[in-house]
Amino acid sequence: MIKIGIVEDNAQLAKDIQDKLALGEDMTVLWEEKDGATALKALDKGEIPDVILMDITMPVMDGIEATRLAKEKYPNLKILMLTVMDDEKKLFEALKAGASGYLLKEVKPHLLINAIDDVLEGGLPLSPSLASMALNYLKSKPKVQENLPPEMEKLSKREQEVLQWLKKGMSVRQIGEQLFISDKTVRKHLEHIYEKLQVHSGREAIVKGGL
CATH class of the missing domain: 3.40.50.2300 (Response regulator)
Structure with a gap:
């Protein structure tokens, strides 16, 4: 049964x-x-x-x-x-x-x-x-690379998602809507990403993360 x-x-x-x-x-x-x-x-x-x-x-x-x-x-x-x-x-x-x-x-x-x-x-x-x-949602969702560059392995899975969306040109508000989190939470993830990758901008993070 x-x-x-x-x-x-x-x-x-x-x-x-x-x-x-x-x-x-x-x-x-x-x-x-x-x-x-x-x-x-x-x-x-x-x-x-x-x-x-x-x-x-x-x-x-x-x-x-x-x-x-x-x-x-x-x-x-x-x-x-x-x-x-x-x-x-x-x-x-x-x-x-x-x-x-x-x-x-x-x-x-x-x-x-x-x-x-x-x-x-x-x-x-x-x-x-x-x-x-x-x-449509599943098609638009960015794929996380299987073999991550060493720098990306420093990030949590959620931080990797945020950076993937950032690479697609999404704003903080748009990233929050995609991940169902607040703008404040997105900004906090970005702060952690910059700190872990030792960069000062989203563009630098994308480059250093090897995306």
């Missing part, structure tokens, strides 16, 4: 999800929680489902933060966002947090069941309206 965890604060929507899952022959709901914080507590008790169906907008702790924290502690956990939010920014935030897929709650039962199977096989199921957004 495929064990499912449901994180949904709306009782009627949670019941609708259970009704859809009931049409699958090999699925059982291990637990149902009303917010991200209680879902994390369920995980910490050792109640680890095969797939979590995670809402985004919830009290106490939203689904994206819960996904990020859950993936830090349980990196192999599969989390499928199930939301009413047909929103590009939320999609990218969820993927960066470690979500294994993103579906709208209006999804038909057989498509939800197929998506769960897809997630377990390593796929990334997305609602059709969001698939092209994700594809």
Whole structure:
């Protein structure tokens, strides 16, 4: 049996999800929680489902933060966002947090069941309206070099990402939007980059980093 965890604060929507899952022959709901914080507590008790169906907008702790924290502690956990939010920014935030897929709650039962199977096989199921957004995002994301120059190895992975975006001509604001961090955080990363590479500008950092 495929064990499912449901994180949904709306009782009627949670019941609708259970009704859809009931049409699958090999699925059982291990637990149902009303917010991200209680879902994390369920995980910490050792109640680890095969797939979590995670809402985004919830009290106490939203689904994206819960996904990020859950993936830090349980990196192999599969989390499928199930939301009413047909929103590009939320999609990218969820993927960066470690979500294994993103579906709208209006999804038909057989498509939800197929998506769960897809997630377990390593796929990334997305609602059709969001698939092209994700594809464009993945195409535009700069690739981190596998064999990094010695100077680049001094930088953290996030600092490498910031420098990659800087090379593409992005401003501080644009880098923050791509990485879903504040302008202040981007500037702090740049300060660390300049300090580690012993340079005084973005152009010098790009050259010294061998980009």
